[in-house]
Amino acid sequence: MLMCPKDEIISAYLDGEVETPWKEKLKEHFSECSKCAKRLSEIQSISYLLKQDKEPDCQPALQRVHRRIYFHSSESTHRIGGQQEKDLPFWRRRVHIPMPAAVLLSVVLFILFASFFFFMGQNNTQMAHKGPELYNSQPIQVTVPIEGLEAGDLEVLLKLLNNKDFSQEVLMELPEDSQFTVFGEPEFGDPKIER
C-alpha cells in the first residue's frame, strides 16, 4: 500500500496532472485511507466553491467592447492587422512628434511670427514718417542742355538737392545725338566745382 501522499500531490491529482502508474495507485489509496479521502474532498471543495461562485454577466461588456473596437478601428487609420498604415504612401502616414518637441516647435513658430510682424510694423512707421516729404514733393524739372552745362547750373542743382536733403529724384538725360569722345578733364572731378 502506498504511503499517504502530501497535499501537493493530492492537488495535482485533482487537476489530472499525475502520470498513469501513480494515478491508479493514488486512486486505490484514496479508496482505502479515510484520512486521505477526507483531505481529497476538502481540497476538491475549494475548486467547487470557486466554480460555483456567481459570475458577473459578461454579455453587456462583450457587446460594449465589440462596439468600442469597431469604433476605434473606423476612427483611426489602424485596421485589422494594423497593416494599412504600413502600406500608405509616405505623405499620408502619420508622424509621431513627442510632446516637448511639439510645444517647442509651436513656441518657436510663434516667436518668428511675432517678431516678423513687429519689425514690419517698425518699417511701416518709418516709411510713414518719411513718406509725405518724399512723395508729396513735386518733381522739379531742371533741363540742362549738355552743351550749356556750366558751373553755375550745376551749383544751382547741387544747392537745390542740398536743400532737399538729397532726397530729390534727379533724372539726367543726354541729347539723342550725343557722341561720346574723351574730351578734356572731367568736370565733376574738379575740386573747384565741388561746393
Added chain:
Amino acid sequence: MLKKTKDREERFNQEYPILFPVIYRVSYRITGDEVISEDLCHEAFIKYYERHEPLPDINQAKYWLIRVVKNMSLNYEKKRMREKNAVNKLEKITPQYMESTEKGVLKEETKIAVQKALDKLPYKLRVVLVFKEYAQLNYKEIGAILGISEGNVKVRIFRARERLEKILKEENAYVSEG
C-alpha cells in the same frame, strides 16, 4: 491585401464571442473588479485586432490574450496594493471608524465572499489558480504563459489552494460571528 484583411476580420468576429467570456472571466477573477476587467479586455482585444501576424489557431489566440491580460493586470495590482497600504495606514490612525465601515461592507457582500478571498491571495498565487480554475488550462499551458516550469506551477497551485482554504475558514468564522 484587402481579402486578407477581410478574412482576418471575419475570423476575429468568429473568435471574439468565444474568447471574450474566457478572457473576461480571467481578468475579473484576477482583479476582482468588473470595470477594470472590461478595460483590460478592451485593451487586450484591440491589441489582438491590430496584431500584424495572425495567430495559428483559437487556442494560441487564447493563450496570447491571457498573457496580455495578465501583464496588464499587474499594473492594476501594483496600484491596488499602494491603495491598500494607504488604507492600512489610515486604519492604524483611526481604527474604530474603519472597523465599523468594513464590517458593514462585509455583511452586505457575503455573497461574493469567494471573490473576496481570492482578492486576498498574493498576486502570484492568485494568477495560477485563476488560470487553472477559470481558464481550464493545464500545468504545461500555465507554465508556458507565465514562463515558469510545470513543477513550479504545481507548487503554486497547491499553495494557492492551501491559502484560500485558510482565508475562507477565517472568513466563515467572521461572518457567522457577526
